Amino acid sequence: MSExxxxxxxxxxxxxxxxxxxxxxxxxxxxxxxISLEETLVIAxxxxxxxxxxxxxxxxxGAGNILRGAQFSAGGEVIKEAxxxxxxxxxxxxxxxxxxxxxxxxxxxxxxxxxxRMETVAEPxxxxxxxxxxxxxxxxxxxxxxxxxxxxxxxxxxxRGRELQADILLxxxxxxxxxxxxxxxxxxxxxxxxxxxxxxxxxxxxVMDMAAIHMCMEARLPILVxxxxxxxxxxxxxxxxxxxxxxxxx
Numbered sequence: 001m002s003e004x005x006x007x008x009x010x011x012x013x014x015x016x017x018x019x020x021x022x023x024x025x026x027x028x029x030x031x032x033x034x035i036s037l038e039e040t041l042v043i044a045x046x047x048x049x050x051x052x053x054x055x056x057x058x059x060x061x062g063a064g065n066i067l068r069g070a071q072f073s074a075g076g077e078v079i080k081e082a083x084x085x086x087x088x089x090x091x092x093x094x095x096x097x098x099x100x101x102x103x104x105x106x107x108x109x110x111x112x113x114x115x116x117r118m119e120t121v122a123e124p125x126x127x128x129x130x131x132x133x134x135x136x137x138x139x140x141x142x143x144x145x146x147x148x149x150x151x152x153x154x155x156x157x158x159x160r161g162r163e164l165q166a167d168i169l170l171x172x173x174x175x176x177x178x179x180x181x182x183x184x185x186x187x188x189x190x191x192x193x194x195x196x197x198x199x200x201x202x203x204x205x206x207v208m209d210m211a212a213i214h215m216c217m218e219a220r221l222p223i224l225v226x227x228x229x230x231x232x233x234x235x236x237x238x239x240x241x242x243x244x245x246x247x248x249x250x
Contacts, residue, residue, distance in 0.1 A: 014240035024064030063091035085149030115147030172228030
């Protein structure tokens with residue numbers, strides 16, 4: 001992990017290689033579902049500006065804006081739970097394709113890799129190939145989760161962060177950090193600026209699923225939770241500026 005450099009009027013990246021986890025909600029307007037071209041371009045523009053500073057950027061995409069596997073959990077014998085999870089993983093490919101075209105429209109070289117093989121639209125995820133793309137300056141978009149049911153895209157992001165030896169995992173959400181309670185329901189909820197993995201696990205804070213937290217803790221991979229809907233937030237996060245909630249070992 002490199003140190004923050006101070007150059008007046010310019011955000012210099014603190015991190016060399018970054019995993020950016022985008023929730024499906026990042027691709028849709030507030031309170032809406034589906035893919036918004038405008039919101040997708042907002043993300044793509046921020047990603048391009050970050051990429052232009054020399055950061056190696058891998059983006060893991062969710063698909064809550066299209067379909068969540070858990071929404072079929074009451075389907076019983078109609079749609080099996082495992083099938084529902086596969087449906088959710090396939091939905092991430094739609095967001096990945098949209099983001100890929102948006103980035104390439106802005107002049108970025110990209111690769112879309114999927115944990116579920118579908119060579120007509122995406123490369124299969126291969127760790128060494130992904131690393132080579134990053135080293136060559138390509139933005140890699142990772143979809144399909146881990147390729148396995150019952151595993152969230154948060155855990156997929158933590159797994160890829162460890163595999164690719166990222167310096168930090170950026171969890172982009174619609175809230176500006178981690179709170180003691182749901183800030184939409186509890187106006188007295190407190191936002192944390194820093195937390196440890198142990199605090200998150202002990203207090204059962206709803207940051208990421210517990211498997212993802214454990215995986216990051218074992219690798220000492222920092223997690224930064226922030227609001228991606230605020231313009232310039234991704235650049236600020238990568239520059240090491242105070243934003244959101246930082247989760248570390250100490």
